[in-house]
Amino acid sequence: MLAHRALVFPVPWEDPRLGWLLTEFRLVVNESIRIAVREDIRSRARLTRTAYKELSARHTLYKQYIPSAFEVALGVLKVHRRRVRKGKQSSVPFLRRLLLKAENQSYWLDRETGRLRIPIRGTEGVQFHLPLSDWHRAMLSDPSWGLGSLTVVPGKVIVTVRKEAPKPYEPDGAIALDTNEDSLDGVHATGDSAGLLRVPFDGVRLIQEIHFRRRRKLAAKKAYDRRVARRLLNREGQRERRRVRQRLHRVSKGLVRFAMEARAAIVLEDLTLHGAGGRSRRMNRRLSVWPRGELHRQIEYKAVLAGVPVIKVNPQWTSKTCPVCGARRRDRVGKVFVCLMCDWEMDRQINAGLNILKTALASNEALARAVRFQPGALRHDVVSPLYDLFRRGTGAREEPSGVESQNGMIQSPDL
Numbered sequence: 001m002l003a004h005r006a007l008v009f010p011v012p013w014e015d016p017r018l019g020w021l022l023t024e025f026r027l028v029v030n031e032s033i034r035i036a037v038r039e040d041i042r043s044r045a046r047l048t049r050t051a052y053k054e055l056s057a058r059h060t061l062y063k064q065y066i067p068s069a070f071e072v073a074l075g076v077l078k079v080h081r082r083r084v085r086k087g088k089q090s091s092v093p094f095l096r097r098l099l100l101k102a103e104n105q106s107y108w109l110d111r112e113t114g115r116l117r118i119p120i121r122g123t124e125g126v127q128f129h130l131p132l133s134d135w136h137r138a139m140l141s142d143p144s145w146g147l148g149s150l151t152v153v154p155g156k157v158i159v160t161v162r163k164e165a166p167k168p169y170e171p172d173g174a175i176a177l178d179t180n181e182d183s184l185d186g187v188h189a190t191g192d193s194a195g196l197l198r199v200p201f202d203g204v205r206l207i208q209e210i211h212f213r214r215r216r217k218l219a220a221k222k223a224y225d226r227r228v229a230r231r232l233l234n235r236e237g238q239r240e241r242r243r244v245r246q247r248l249h250r251v252s253k254g255l256v257r258f259a260m261e262a263r264a265a266i267v268l269e270d271l272t273l274h275g276a277g278g279r280s281r282r283m284n285r286r287l288s289v290w291p292r293g294e295l296h297r298q299i300e301y302k303a304v305l306a307g308v309p310v311i312k313v314n315p316q317w318t319s320k321t322c323p324v325c326g327a328r329r330r331d332r333v334g335k336v337f338v339c340l341m342c343d344w345e346m347d348r349q350i351n352a353g354l355n356i357l358k359t360a361l362a363s364n365e366a367l368a369r370a371v372r373f374q375p376g377a378l379r380h381d382v383v384s385p386l387y388d389l390f391r392r393g394t395g396a397r398e399e400p401s402g403v404e405s406q407n408g409m410i411q412s413p414d415l
């Protein structure tokens, strides 16, 4: 499996040749779409045979961009054809935004200095000095990351790097977590033993609240000038996202490392499915979907690189089901889930995590072989936060000064 990362760089955008290049590229994409529709072409090879000669005669842009334009055109068409197949209305599409996509043999990048050369036409090209951060340097100096395609949009260059990811291991256990406003909550189960687990978000909710208030104040103060207000609000939003993202990186890194060392699969709810989480409308508004989706995205790509299997399950009913007897509550569940059929009681968020594990065990054979899960045994278990892991930074995890509890979970002494 190939893992991808995108390195994004802001670039100066004064050279008019760049605008010309992107406009030409868009033109070639849109002409390719029309040809592919007319001739009912679905493969790049056939599109090349049919259209390359004509398009390269009519357009003077660097020739190697034409096959990339075919790729973009076929991608756009695929979406269109799927819509048509599903009976939805869809007119013949065209690419609206300015864009250039180049394969790795079409551009030249000095991985040490960040000097980038993008051909325009013939031997003519433009050069950039990509502003490399420490993180960019670390990625680019690591030879196991190969250069992939390059995307240019006005003011921005995106370099894709890729590397062969290890095959995910056969899990010895599972870490099943429900994604909430301020933490991931659930359970770590291995063999016959299990322990409750909470992964706190490091103050993400506080940041969101502060920025929410600040934005509201800003909007009120600048209400007389919508343009100024929008600009300031945008900036606030970007600042907030950056601060939140940084904390989520610590969370995802710690979780993936913990899973890898425990040889556990990570089980999460599939946020793309309808009704994810079953949360109230008010909460959904306050907590945009973004941080949860962003956290899942980070966990997934880090897991791929570490060979940690990730399993996504349908979150329907996870917050309203009793994991012991299977009874469902159809009314609202408060902070604590209380089963009306048996005497089970559990923190609502942890309870959802237990159900996520049960769902995964019911559908994943490899996991069911590794874990025999009995939620009833967790009735009086203490929830362990993963604080320790996050505080220690990089490097191997050594045994914390706390004690190893019987169920294998690490208990932090400073709880």
Ligand SMILES: [Zn+2]
Pocket (backbone or CB within 6 Å): 322, 323, 324, 325, 326, 327, 339, 340, 341, 342, 343, 344
């Ligand atoms: Zn029950």
